[in-house]
Amino acid sequence: MKRIYLDYASTTPIDPRVWRAMSPYFNKKFGNTMSLHSFGQEAKLALEESRERVADLMGARSNEIIFTSSATESNNLALKGIALRQAQGKLFKKDQNKGHIIISQIEHPCIIESARWLERQGFEVTRLKVNKYGLINLKDLEKAIKKETILVSIIHASNEIGTIQPIKEIGKLLQAINHKLRAKIYFHTDASQSFGKIPIDVNKMKVDLLTASSHKMYGPKGAACLYIKEGTNIEPILHGGGQEEGMRSSTVNVPAIVGFARACEICQKEMVKEVQRIIKLRNKLIKGVLEKIPNSYLNGHPKNRLPNNANFWFKFVEGESIVIQLDLSGISASTGSACSSAKLEPSHVLLAIGLKHQEAHGSLRVSLGRFTKEKDINYLLKVLPVVIKQLRKISPFR
Amino acid sequence: MNKLGIYTKKVIKHFQKPKNYGKIKNPDGVGKVGNVICGDVMWLYIKVGKNKKGFEVIKDIKFETFGCVAALATSSVVTELAKGKTLTEATEIDKEKIIRSLGGLPPIKIHCSVLAVDALSEAIHNYLMRKNRKIPEELEKRHQRIEKEKKLIEEKYKDWIKAEEKIHGRKK
Numbered sequence: 001m002k003r004i005y006l007d008y009a010s011t012t013p014i015d016p017r018v019w020r021a022m023s024p025y026f027n028k029k030f031g032n033t034m035s036l037h038s039f040g041q042e043a044k045l046a047l048e049e050s051r052e053r054v055a056d057l058m059g060a061r062s063n064e065i066i067f068t069s070s071a072t073e074s075n076n077l078a079l080k081g082i083a084l085r086q087a088q089g090k091l092f093k094k095d096q097n098k099g100h101i102i103i104s105q106i107e108h109p110c111i112i113e114s115a116r117w118l119e120r121q122g123f124e125v126t127r128l129k130v131n132k133y134g135l136i137n138l139k140d141l142e143k144a145i146k147k148e149t150i151l152v153s154i155i156h157a158s159n160e161i162g163t164i165q166p167i168k169e170i171g172k173l174l175q176a177i178n179h180k181l182r183a184k185i186y187f188h189t190d191a192s193q194s195f196g197k198i199p200i201d202v203n204k205m206k207v208d209l210l211t212a213s214s215h216k217m218y219g220p221k222g223a224a225c226l227y228i229k230e231g232t233n234i235e236p237i238l239h240g241g242g243q244e245e246g247m248r249s250s251t252v253n254v255p256a257i258v259g260f261a262r263a264c265e266i267c268q269k270e271m272v273k274e275v276q277r278i279i280k281l282r283n284k285l286i287k288g289v290l291e292k293i294p295n296s297y298l299n300g301h302p303k304n305r306l307p308n309n310a311n312f313w314f315k316f317v318e319g320e321s322i323v324i325q326l327d328l329s330g331i332s333a334s335t336g337s338a339c340s341s342a343k344l345e346p347s348h349v350l351l352a353i354g355l356k357h358q359e360a361h362g363s364l365r366v367s368l369g370r371f372t373k374e375k376d377i378n379y380l381l382k383v384l385p386v387v388i389k390q391l392r393k394i395s396p397f398r
Numbered sequence: 399m400n401k402l403g404i405y406t407k408k409v410i411k412h413f414q415k416p417k418n419y420g421k422i423k424n425p426d427g428v429g430k431v432g433n434v435i436c437g438d439v440m441w442l443y444i445k446v447g448k449n450k451k452g453f454e455v456i457k458d459i460k461f462e463t464f465g466c467v468a469a470l471a472t473s474s475v476v477t478e479l480a481k482g483k484t485l486t487e488a489t490e491i492d493k494e495k496i497i498r499s500l501g502g503l504p505p506i507k508i509h510c511s512v513l514a515v516d517a518l519s520e521a522i523h524n525y526l527m528r529k530n531r532k533i534p535e536e537l538e539k540r541h542q543r544i545e546k547e548k549k550l551i552e553e554k555y556k557d558w559i560k561a562e563e564k565i566h567g568r569k570k
Contacts, residue, residue, distance in 0.1 A: 316464065317464065318437055318438075318464055318465050318466055318469075320466040320467055321413070321465070321466055321467055321470060324403070324405070324410075324413065324467045325413075325414075327403070328410070328414060346437065357434060357435040357436075357437070357555070358434035358435070358437070358464075361434070361437040393419070393420075394416060394419045394461075394462060394463055394470060395462060395463065395464045396439055396440075396441040396462035396463065396464055397439075397464055
């Protein structure tokens with residue numbers, strides 16, 4: 001059976017060019033970057049070149065990039081690293097406000113759970129509401145800020161509904177507030193879904209920290225990074241041999257990082273053309289689904305969304321049934337997000353944008369990518385209406 | 399390989415080609431269980447007749463289900479198991495029997511088999527109620543538990559339901 005992959009938001013295959021760039025680093029140039037001999041120095045050189053390439057794609061300096069193993073690790077480092085530094089000395093003292101952190105209701109679970117953990121350690125957390133498109137309100141953010149606020153972390157583009165937040169405006173607002181209060185509230189954004197797909201410039205966005213991930217952009221799993229603006233006060237969470245300027249001890253995963261860097265290079269070169277191609281396909285998909293399937297709706301922002309993301313909900317049917325039925329027809333898509341598909345609770349993001357429980361249960365995410373062809377979309381548009389119709393026949397609601 | 403992803407081939411077979419789905423016009427009993435909030439709703443319709451020995455049997459049975467793969471498969475399999483059985487035999491169908499008939503269910507989906515048993519019990523309970531007949535103790539106990547669980551879920555999600563009604567400006 002033909003298999004069509006339409007779940008690029010969950011992970012992407014490695015681009016063959018990335019694979020070629022990586023392969024010597026598994027067995028020929030396998031050195032440890034901390035070694036003084038030529039094997040070590042070869043690896044060290046590859047690491048530093050990779051750092052420059054990744055930095056380049058976000059307009060950062062290479063010394064502002066810390067490599068990690070995953071976006072989850074980067075996000076943990078951003079939140080816990082900033083919080084722990086701010087609370088130094090009072091971490092184990094009871095009844096002291098250790099600092100206030102602001103996130104949104106539609107963050108990835110690794111931000112939500114890190115914030116929840118910090119809350120248990122005595123930090124205060126505000127979770128900003130979003131509107132029906134998934135956008136936060138800048139006025140809400142301004143109102144939420146207090147003198148104890150140390151960090152704001154807002155996801156750049158939603159992994160589920162694709163909505164892109166006005167990061168530049170948030171950055172500007174925080175800069176003005178910092179100036180007025182003579183404070184330093186750090187600003188972090190999780191750009192795991194957007195990096196490599198749409199232009200990102202850390203200076204224009206005025207962020208202090210930014211998370212990016214390799215396996216969402218045709219690089220390998222096991223590599224990610226955290227941009228840390230020079231002068232940012234942050235504590236490491238992994239202590240040891242002092243790799244990554246002491247910010248992240250661990251033997252460096254050179255092959256994965258080389259792959260990540262090559263993936264960045266390719267995205268940089270091909271982004272403009274690729275965005276146009278994907279948007280065209282994606283719009284065809286959205287139009288086709290909404291036209292062909294009665295009682296179907298688009299989740300997220302109609303315009304301000306990732307080029308490759310489409311998220312629908314279908315009245316009277318349940319998401320997992322749609323996904324499995326599609327899979328049996330050779331199409332791989334997902335419900336809300338891959339992480340939550342083992343849970344019974346509907347997606348927190350869909351509930352946050354105001355969907356009812358049964359509506360959120362009936363959602364489907366289709367995410368396109370570099371290897372998606374028009375005929376794949378045509379096939380989905382042929383299969384999906386039949387799947388929905390079939391499931392509705394069995395449903396008690398109609 | 400007898401598994402496709404997290405589900406057994408038997409589950410997928412029932413999911414893809416469900417048996418006895420749809421509505422029965424003028425049913426003798428209806429069992430409605432589950433809650434849209436949790437993502438599974440099962441409606442079971444039965445028609446009761448008599449067999450040669452004069453015992454009451456489930457002559458016809460149909461289901462309508464909103465839910466995941468496991469919910470649809472357990473609905474289908476419970477109708478298959480119950481069809482032609484006497485009411486007493488049908489009451490004895492338990493979740494283990496359903497799970498066995500499907501070659502197993504992932505642990506997180508076991509509750510779907512419970513839902514199917516509940517739907518069948520409720521349909522029989524409903525039939526006996528309509529006929530003003532004495533309800534066996536076991537069946538009444540189950541009915542009480544199902545009603546209690548319904549209330550608990552409504553209680554648990556009270557805030558959500560309220561918020562949703564507010565957002566959508568209409569009653570559930």
